[in-house]
Amino acid sequence: GAGVSQSPSNKVTEKGKDVELRCDPISGHTALYWYRQRLGQGLEFLIYFQGNSAPDKSGLPSDRFSAERTGESVSTLTIQRTQQEDSAVYLCASQSSLEDTEAFFGQGTRLTVV
Amino acid sequence: GIQVEQSPPDLILQEGANSTLRCNFSDSVNNLQWFHQNPWGQLINLFYIPSGTKQNGRLSATTVATERYSLLYISSSQTTDSGVYFCAVERWADKLIFGTGTRLQVFP
Numbered sequence: 348g349a350g351v352s353q354s355p356s357n358k359v360t361e362k363g364k365d366v367e368l369r370c371d372p373i374s375g376h377t378a379l380y381w382y383r384q385r386l387g388q389g390l391e392f393l394i395y396f397q398g399n400s401a402p403d404k405s406g407l408p409s410d411r412f413s414a415e416r417t418g419e420s421v422s423t424l425t426i427q428r429t430q431q432e433d434s435a436v437y438l439c440a441s442q443s444s445l446e447d448t449e450a451f452f453g454q455g456t457r458l459t460v461v
Numbered sequence: 462g463i464q465v466e467q468s469p470p471d472l473i474l475q476e477g478a479n480s481t482l483r484c485n486f487s488d489s490v491n492n493l494q495w496f497h498q499n500p501w502g503q504l505i506n507l508f509y510i511p512s513g514t515k516q517n518g519r520l521s522a523t524t525v526a527t528e529r530y531s532l533l534y535i536s537s538s539q540t541t542d543s544g545v546y547f548c549a550v551e552r553w554a555d556k557l558i559f560g561t562g563t564r565l566q567v568f569p
Binding site: 382390395403436438440451452454455457 | 492502506556557559561
């Protein structure tokens with residue numbers, strides 16, 4: 348596609364439920380990032396992929412968070428047993444290689460846990 | 462890991478004023494980008510500038526890699542420039558790390 352696409356745009360879920368967030372990167376981009384942004388805060392790194400591998404998962408806040416990427420394309424971020432502190436905007440970015448190029452962001456998924 | 466600091470944290474301007482935003486980073490990098498996050502939350506690429514100077518309309522940026530800082534200049538500011546400005550850096554084969562941001566408000 349022309350840009351990075353994320354779905355859904357908004358998600359309201361009940362505490363304790365699982366959610367899946369999807370990211371479609373720019374076609375051909377090998378690097379893919381997930382970030383979390385709480386209201387009024389900066390971008391918190393969660394995980395990145397190079398191809399289908401995740402060299403750095405250090406930003407995942409707990410074992411309730413997991414992510415996968417298939418076909419060097421779509422990625423899903425899964426949050427199990429959601430908590431109210433998981434409420435945030437989840438942003439995805441893709442990059443044509445891991446270095447020396449620009450990263451482009453999707454519009455984000457706004458997650459609200461009630 | 463690498464630290465990225467931005468200043469000032471907040472900036473209030475009247476339309477037409479000029480401003481300079483700064484990004485300091487703690488180690489050598491091979492990638493530096495400036496982004497504008499608009500009031501709707503979308504991150505918009507402004508500059509990819511690991512070194513040197515670039516200009517795009519009223520905006521320009523300079524990165525002095527050897528001294529580990531980058532500057533973003535906004536001239537003749539407009540209300541549409543309001544939002545948060547982030548710089549992000551990347552070391553070789555590592556992740557993109559964001560600074561804390563500068564929140565800019567431009568009033569008519």
